[in-house]
Amino acid sequence: DAGVIQSPRHEVTEMGQEVTLRCKPISGHDYLFWYRQTMMRGLELLIYFNNNVPIDDSGMPEDRFSAKMPNASFSTLKIQPSEPRDSAVYFCASSFGQIEAFFGQGTRLTVV
């Protein structure tokens, strides 16, 4: 398996634009997590899914953030409209039974 695949690896966008981050989890994993990493806050859990169903989105900062998982092999995190304070590295991770989470390489988002 190629591991968790995220795209794009880097994204630079202007304030106000819509940003969509993509994630392909490891086949067979039943949990998918979206994290945001900044120097100030560290790794923050934004939302997680179990068997494609959103379980807890209390970490999503605002209504500008939304996430979907239409099937077991794909998830998106959307920010609309984006703001400079959204700049961070966004990680997607998947696991089987919440034991060992495998992280993707992350998407470095810069909003200017």
Add this chain to the structure above:
Amino acid sequence: QQPVQSPQAVILREGEDAVINCSSSKALYSVHWYRQKHGEAPVFLMILLKGGEQKGHEKISASFNEKKQQSSLYLTASQLSYSGTYFCGTGHSGNTPLVFGKGTRLSVIA
């Protein structure tokens, strides 16, 4: 609630030992340790479940004190490859996701 890690940063010479601590204000079900190298994704090191167990991974081991709600990661005879940021992630039940600490930056120098 985010666990507290200490120290925030440590510098070691090759061959020296280090201890990284992780404390929670809530009862713990599990503690997970990850290491992240600069510009890379966090990589799983080990998981400890409640029961006060100790686990080992090469020269890296960890303990879990359920009563004190804390875990410690022990790095012995450190190598240059140990450099990175170490995160603990805490779980408060079998069904809740991990909450990560802010990390401990470890630098091993020759």
